[in-house]
Amino acid sequence: MTDTHAPTSALDQMLCFEIYSTEHAFGRLYKDLLQPLGLTYPQFLVMILLWEQDGRSISGIGAALGLESNTLTPLVKRLEAAGFVTRSRDKQDERRVLVSLTETGDAMRHQVGHIRACVTRATGMTEQELLDLFSNLRKLRKAVAAA
Amino acid sequence: MTDTHAPTSALDQMLCFEIYSTEHAFGRLYKDLLQPLGLTYPQFLVMILLWEQDGRSISGIGAALGLESNTLTPLVKRLEAAGFVTRSRDKQDERRVLVSLTETGDAMRHQVGHIRACVTRATGMTEQELLDLFSNLRKLRKAVAAA
DNA sequence: TGCGATTTAATCGTGTGCGATTTATTTTGC
DNA sequence: GCAAAATAAATCGCACACGATTAAATCGCA
Known part of the structure; x- marks a missing residue:
């Protein structure tokens, strides 16, 4: 991975690029960590939601x-x-497609602990630093999404 | 845009998702702003580099x-x-492809001022807040990329 | 000098993202 | 009760991203 980044002069451009670039860095990290499970990062996000509450609709x-x-x-x-989920129409509302974990998909929840540990370690930041960054990004995302 | 986001319990997951999500929010913002110019965000990044120094190689x-x-x-x-750039082999090293601005591409540099202003305004943050966030993200990206 | 290693682009296949449209189902307004 | 509006998925086309491979040019070193 290179360290030379776009020498833009303006702060807005620098910040956007830094977010773009950090997202890619996390993507590459997760790709390596999730490869053994056969998941991509967006797929992993869906699995996290289902582990928390099964049978959600697409929407x-x-x-x-x-x-x-x-x-x-x-x-x-x-x-x-x-083979991680099944899809079925909601009996109450046939427009909806419900996504449910298979046994295999459900069992995967026990394999992700070390992935989380790896990611936390990879950030190299303290819990307080992570919390502050999270909070600032959240504020930024909401402002940008509202624009 | 929804405001309900993945209620993950762990900080590492929350932070990654926030970056993933903020990147998308910027992507949507830039899509609207760059649409009139006929550019995507990654294409815009390439144009910024060329406006700063023309005739760069692909690598x-x-x-x-x-x-x-x-x-x-x-x-x-x-x-x-x-019609924004031309591609040509480097006479000194025929492996390289040099990317050069056309007149049209070069002239576009004068149209991006208001885009930058829009983005800065959309962040809703002070210059100091943007600087701090930039600095923290930079630190995070470097740590993650090194992992 | 010459030949293997390296560098540079290009190509191919897979997986997101998203705008726009389509189809099926449900809700609504009268 | 029934047509119009709204909602939920699916589909299509385009543009990234990236792993893996290939082809061409250059470099390095005996």
């Missing part, structure tokens, strides 16, 4: 992740093809 | 952005097709 997952059916439908189909 | 651009030829080659070809 429910989308609301939580900020994604829409055009992204989630094929993603969930790949999770289904991999 | 030079890649080193600055943390991308490789498999991403940049088609991206630059799209910039060429749009």
Whole structure:
């Protein structure tokens, strides 16, 4: 990974690029960590939601992740093809597709502990630093999303 | 845009998701701002580099952005097709492809001022807050990239 | 000098993201 | 009760990102 980054003169450009770039850095880190499980990072996010509450609808997952059916439908189909979830129509509302964990998918929750530890370690930051950064990013995201 | 985000319990997961999500928020903001110019955000980054120093190689651009030829080659070809740049082999080293601004591409530098202003305004943060956030993200990115 | 190693782009396949549209289902307004 | 509006997924097309591979040019070193 290079250390030479866009020498832009203005702060707004620098900050956007830094976020863009940090996102890629996390993506590469997660790719290596999730490879053994057969998951991508967006797929991992969906699994986290299902481990927390199973049987969510596509739109429910989308609301939580900020994604829409055009992204989630094929993603969930790949999770289904991999044998981690099943998809079924909601009996109460046939428009909805409910995503449920298979036994295999449910059992994976026990394998992610060390991934979390690796990520935390990789940040090299204290809990307080992580909390501050999280809080500032949250504020920034909300402002940008509202614009 | 929703405000309900993944209620993960752990800090590492929350922070990664916040970066993932903030990156998307900026992506959507830039999409609207860059649409009139006919540029995507990654294409805009390449243009910024060329406005600063014209005639860079694919690998030079890649080193600055943390991308490789498999991403940049088609991206630059799209910039060429749009009439913003030209591509030519380096006479000194025929392996290299040099990317140069066309008159149209060069003239676009004068149209981006208001985009920068919009982005800065959209962050809703003071210069000092932006500086601090930038600095913390930079530290985080370096740590994660090194892991 | 010459040949193997390295560097540089390009190419291919897979997986997101998202705008726009389509289809099926449910809700609503009258 | 029924047509119109709204909602939920799915589909299509385009543009990144990246791992893996390939082809061409250059370099390094005996």
